[in-house]
Amino acid sequence: MSAPKQIFVAVVGVGGVGKAFLNQLDHIRQRLSSAPVPVALSLVLVRRSTKQLFSRDFAPLDIPSALSKLDAVSEPQQPFPDTLAALARAPGRVILVDNTSDQALAETYPSILSAGLSIVTPNKKAFSHSHALWQAIQQAAANGTGPATAGHVYHESTVGAGLPVLSTLKELVDTGDRVTKIEGVFSGTMSFLFNSFMPVGGGGGSFAAEVTKAKNLGYTEPDPRDDLNGLDVARKLTILARLAGLPVESPTSFPVQSLIPSELESCSSGDEFLTRLPEFDSRMEELKESAAKEGKVVRFVGSIDVGAKAVKVGLEKFDASHPIAALKGSDNIINFYTERYGGNPLIIQGAGAGADVTAMGVSGDLLKVVRALQ
Numbered sequence: 001m002s003a004p005k006q007i008f009v010a011v012v013g014v015g016g017v018g019k020a021f022l023n024q025l026d027h028i029r030q031r032l033s034s035a036p037v038p039v040a041l042s043l044v045l046v047r048r049s050t051k052q053l054f055s056r057d058f059a060p061l062d063i064p065s066a067l068s069k070l071d072a073v074s075e076p077q078q079p080f081p082d083t084l085a086a087l088a089r090a091p092g093r094v095i096l097v098d099n100t101s102d103q104a105l106a107e108t109y110p111s112i113l114s115a116g117l118s119i120v121t122p123n124k125k126a127f128s129h130s131h132a133l134w135q136a137i138q139q140a141a142a143n144g145t146g147p148a149t150a151g152h153v154y155h156e157s158t159v160g161a162g163l164p165v166l167s168t169l170k171e172l173v174d175t176g177d178r179v180t181k182i183e184g185v186f187s188g189t190m191s192f193l194f195n196s197f198m199p200v201g202g203g204g205g206s207f208a209a210e211v212t213k214a215k216n217l218g219y220t221e222p223d224p225r226d227d228l229n230g231l232d233v234a235r236k237l238t239i240l241a242r243l244a245g246l247p248v249e250s251p252t253s254f255p256v257q258s259l260i261p262s263e264l265e266s267c268s269s270g271d272e273f274l275t276r277l278p279e280f281d282s283r284m285e286e287l288k289e290s291a292a293k294e295g296k297v298v299r300f301v302g303s304i305d306v307g308a309k310a311v312k313v314g315l316e317k318f319d320a321s322h323p324i325a326a327l328k329g330s331d332n333i334i335n336f337y338t339e340r341y342g343g344n345p346l347i348i349q350g351a352g353a354g355a356d357v358t359a360m361g362v363s364g365d366l367l368k369v370v371r372a373l374q
């Protein structure tokens, strides 16, 4: 019997999603080691913003104890390009798992893929940046139009966390369906905020308190202003629009409604913003009361009209009986209108944020790359 194929895993970002991913990786590693065609999956890097634990000889790191060993690292942070260069010399294929929201790292994806490393990530920054970067990633990746020696790239959790949103859209398009419209609730944070601040039937907590709760539940972006300014949803719609065939230039090239009070736009940190947000609760209460007078609730939604080439993000009012008004917790709902599905959209609904469900999308992508490399 030949030795199992060696695949090395390098994890950057060990916050909420990164930690949950490491737990799932341990499970995947065990299953793959005893699969009919076994694969030896070895964790060789865990890296956070200030330090890294790197197995330079590519001996596998013990996954359950990797984070405590990372905590104990005392040597100064290594520049990431040096670590990447060492990873490119691994004695087997490498999968880089980017669990950060780092823009600079995202912009290096084309060169990482060209060096033969695969990427799986919930980080939206690369795929929603300029259309030129989007094209460069597609051109570099082996599962785009790049050479077979290049890395593969998957990013399911960039939209709807672990919900199978991107894989569904890709299958619709790849099988010849024509997507005409995509609409729904695309933010776990915004869903949670409005479902709990403005529930159907009245009541609800203060808006600012719900924002802090969403952060503590791990739903928000590392800086919650990225959710409240609408840009997180705009990034997701940019990714979906591009996959549906619209060459959207950037998340700021269409109308996006921000919920950041203008007085707080100059806050120097997310913490300062959260401390001052309660000063503006009365404005959100006014919004709630005016919708209630019409028997409606307000929700934060987005839509892509492919034919009209129109993308928009913002608040809309809904009747209590509307499926969007009835969402619970951090649920997303994504409606795909296509020629094949006619007037009744294909609907995907479920938790759209949270560490475990997001990590599941990343882990599923890792398995796709493993299959491609086998």
Ligand SMILES: NC(=O)C1=CN([C@@H]2O[C@H](COP(=O)(O)OP(=O)(O)OC[C@H]3O[C@@H](n4cnc5c(N)ncnc54)[C@H](OP(=O)(O)O)[C@@H]3O)[C@@H](O)[C@H]2O)C=CC1
Binding pocket: 012, 013, 014, 015, 016, 017, 018, 047, 048, 049, 050, 099, 100, 101, 102, 105, 122, 123, 124, 157, 158, 161, 188, 218, 219, 220, 221, 222, 352, 353, 354, 355, 358
């Ligand atoms: N949370 C969710 O529900 C969802 C999250 N996502 C995406 O997942 C990603 C991670 O989110 P989440 O885990 O919640 O965020 P966290 O803030 O909890 O974790 C981010 C991690 O990235 C690390 N990091 C940041 N910059 C760098 C860098 N330059 N080099 C190395 N490490 C870095 C941080 O390091 P340190 O520990 O030192 O601070 C931290 O470990 C984001 O892109 C987010 O948009 C997508 C879908 C849902």
Ligand SMILES: N[C@@H](CC=O)C(=O)O
Binding pocket: 157, 158, 159, 160, 161, 186, 187, 188, 189, 190, 219, 220, 221, 227, 232, 352, 353, 354
């Ligand atoms: N902050 C995002 C996390 C997932 O992308 C959200 O709330 O949806």
Ligand code: NA
Binding pocket: 156, 157, 158, 159, 160, 161, 162, 163, 164, 165, 166, 361
């Ligand atoms: Na998804």
